[in-house]
Amino acid sequence: DQQVKQNSPSLSVQEGRISILNCDYTNSMFDYFLWYKKYPAEGPTFLISISSIKDKNEDGRFTVFLNKSAKHLSLHIVPSQPGDSAVYFCAATAPSGSARQLTFGSGTQLTVLP
Amino acid sequence: GAGVSQTPSNKVTEKGKYVELRCDPISGHTALYWYRQSLGQGPEFLIYFQGTGAADDSGLPNDRFFAVRPEGSVSTLKIQRTERGDSAVYLCASSLGTSGGRVTQYFGPGTRLTVL
Numbered sequence: 738d739q740q741v742k743q744n745s746p747s748l749s750v751q752e753g754r755i756s757i758l759n760c761d762y763t764n765s766m767f768d769y770f771l772w773y774k775k776y777p778a779e780g781p782t783f784l785i786s787i788s789s790i791k792d793k794n795e796d797g798r799f800t801v802f803l804n805k806s807a808k809h810l811s812l813h814i815v816p817s818q819p820g821d822s823a824v825y826f827c828a829a830t831a832p833s834g835s836a837r838q839l840t841f842g843s844g845t846q847l848t849v850l851p
Numbered sequence: 852g853a854g855v856s857q858t859p860s861n862k863v864t865e866k867g868k869y870v871e872l873r874c875d876p877i878s879g880h881t882a883l884y885w886y887r888q889s890l891g892q893g894p895e896f897l898i899y900f901q902g903t904g905a906a907d908d909s910g911l912p913n914d915r916f917f918a919v920r921p922e923g924s925v926s927t928l929k930i931q932r933t934e935r936g937d938s939a940v941y942l943c944a945s946s947l948g949t950s951g952g953r954v955t956q957y958f959g960p961g962t963r964l965t966v967l
Contacts, residue, residue, distance in 0.1 A: 769954055780942055780958035826893050830954055837949040839956060841893025
């Protein structure tokens with residue numbers, strides 16, 4: 738049972754345009770969501786996060802939107818740059834005893850074309 | 852400051868052998884996590900430490916897997932009698948805590964384990 742789903746395995750956009758990466762979840766207990774970027778042969782790098790009490794969080798070119806009723810979040814990158822080409826993972830976490838493990842989606846490969 | 856470090860970066864072993872993977876978290880981070888990432892998938896949780904104790908080991912696939920964090924800092928993931936299905940990238944992450952923004956986990960580069 739996949740609790741976090743990224744239904745698009747890949748996405749290509751032109752440099753300068755907007756990239757929109759989507760993520761759906763099923764567990765209503767999730768209260769914190771994160772996006773990570775991963776380059777080949779490196780670990781995931783934290784990008785941006787959002788608490789369930791908010792519906793938007795912005796950091797420079799990156800904005801995350803959360804729609805709790807639809808159990809959906811998205812990451813917008815504007816403007817997209819070739820260096821943004823990487824695999825993007827959506828992750829979520831819920832209070833569970835003392836642990837806070839992340840549940841990840843399967844990732845979306847973003848390619849930004851020059 | 853230094854990020855999470857993991858050694859070795861690559862480990863090739865034979866089926867049935869024992870391996871140890873090491874993680875050095877960010878200084879001051881009390882929470883430490885191990886994940887495993889197979890090809891084409893996102894990382895999957897294995898075990899979580901708060902301080903020296905394993906607070907949640909529900910993600911360990913079986914009793915061949917064990918992890919320790921004896922002094923509350925460096926952690927070692929130990930795999931006995933390795934099997935070909937154990938081949939994956941093993942990721943370590945640390946965080947300041949488990950509430951609010953402190954839950955953000957920072958990952959190391961991973962150890963790629965290949966079992967022949």
